[in-house]
Amino acid sequence: MEPTAAGATFNAAAPEFARWYARLWRPLGELTVAVSRPRPGERVFDACCGSGASAVPAAHAVGPSGAVDGVDMAGALLDQGRAVASAEGLAQLTFTESDVLTWESPHSPYDLVQCAYGVFFLPDLNSGTKTLLSRLRPGGRFAVTVWGNEAMRSLLAAGMPAIASERPAARTAMSGNDPSAPLRTPAKLRAWLEQLGLERVSVTEVGFRQPLHPDDAWEFLIGAALRGYLVGLDSAAVERVRERFLANLAEQGTVTLDADSLIGLGHLGTTRPSP
Template sequence: MSTTDRMKADMATAYDRIAEEYDHSGVEYYEPLARVLVARARLRAGDRVLDLGCGTGNVLFPAARAVAPGGTVVGIDLSRNMIARAEAAVSQQGLHDVTLAVMDGEAPEYPPASFDAVLSNVSVTLFPGAPAALRRYRDLLRPGGRLVFTAPVFDGDGFPSVLPSALKDTLRRMISLLHEVGFPKPYMDSGLWFGDAPSLRHALRSAGFDEVDVVEEPLTMAMESGEMWLRWLWVHAAMRLFWDRLDPRHQEELAAAIAEELDALRDVDGVIRYDVTARSVVAFPA
C-alpha cells in the first residue's frame, strides 16, 4: 500500500471512530464556515452540487435548501460512519434531493460536466493528493460551474489561526512529539499548496481555473473550557491519530497545559474567546 493510500485508510478509520462525537464538541467552527461557503457558491434552484468530504452534513443541508426546488446535492466521504450519520439526518429531515456515497474525495466517480458547483468545507485541504485532484474537480463542472472551498490561514510561525497564539509553546512541544512518535511527514506537509494566497491561486490556475477569488473570513471561536476545546481538537482525524500515538503521561501533560493557557483567554462573562481567520475560495474553469 502506498503512503497516500495508507494516509487515506488511516483517516477513514479515525473518522469512523469519532463520527458519533463529531457534532458534539460544543465548539462551532465548521458550521459558520459552511454558511460562508454556501453563500459564496451562489447556488440557485435546480443546481446540481457535489460536496467533497461531506462528513455528517454541515454543508449538505444548507446547500440542499439553496438548490430547492429541483436541485440535488451529492455528498461523498471516505468514512462509512460519517456517511451513516449523514444518511440518518437526511431521513430524519425527510429530504429527497440529497444522496450520499462512500467515495474517495480526490477521485469522484462521476462523469465530466456533472455538477454546477463542487464544494468543500476545509476537507479538500486535508486530502494528500489535493493539488492533482483540482483538475478532476474542474472536469466535473458544467459550463458556468465553480469550485468553492474553505481553507485555514497560517500565521508567520506556520500555525493555523484556529490554534490560539497563547498555545504556541505547547504547540511547539506537540510538534516535537509528532517527530518523536514518527508521525508521517506527508500529514505535516499536506497544507503547503494552500499555505498562502499566492500558492493557492497558483495551484488552481495550474489546474485550469482562470478566475480565482480568495476572501479572508474572520471568525470568533468560543467555548466554555479548555477541555471543550480539546474535545473539538480530537474530532479532527489527523490530531486524533497523533494523540492516540502519545503515551498517557504526555497526553495528560499536554491537556493540562492547554486547559491552563486557554483559561487565561476568558472574557468577563467566563467564556473563552479568540479571533481566527479562514479563507473562502471561488474558482471558475478556463
C-alpha cells in the same frame, strides 16, 4: 493522507466532531455556501463532505429539483449527515462512502464542486484537485474553503508536543510539510486557483473565533485530524496527552479558537476542457 487513513481517523473522531458541528463546522459550511451560491435545480458535488456542514445548506439552496452528492471516507460522519438530511427533509441530498477521487458519480458533470477543509487531505493537492475539477461542466464553479494563516496554530502548538510525548514517531509526521501551506493566504489561494486554470477567481476572508473552554479544546483536538495519532494508545496514555495539552494551552494563555478561514471560488472556462 491516504483515503483509508482519513476515513479511519474521522470515524474514530466522529463523536467529538459532532459536538463541534453546531458551533463551528455547520456555520463555516453555511459560509462556504454563501460564497458558492448553489441555485435551484443545480447539481452539486460536495467532496470530503463529513457530516454535511456545507452539503446540507447546498441542498436547501438547490431545492427538490436539484441534487447534492456528499462523498466522504468516514461512514460515521455520513451517518450524522443522513440524520440531519432526514430531519430537514432533504431528499435531494445523498451521502456516499468513497474516496472522492475514485468515486463514479451519477450526476457528473456538476454545476458546482465544493470542498470545505478537505483538499489538504488529498494525497496530492494539485492532482487531486484537478480530478475534482474534472467533474465540472464547462463554466461550472469550484469552491474551496481552507484555514487562514494563523488558524488552529495555538491549538496545534499545544497539542503536537503533548501527543509526541506519548507517540515519539508522530513528531516527524506532525512537523513535516503542511500540505495546506500553499493555500493559507488570500494571495496564495488566488494564485493556486488561477494556476489550476480557473477564471474569475475570488477569495473571501472569514473571521471566525470561538471562546475555548479547556474541556471543549480537548474535544476539538480529538474530534479532528490529530485523533489519528491517539488510536492504539491505552487510556492512561491518552489521559497523559490530555493533561499535557491542557497544561500547554494554559501556559500559552490560549482562550480562543482561531478558525479564520478563506473561501476561494473560481469558474471553469466555457470553451476549454477541464484542466
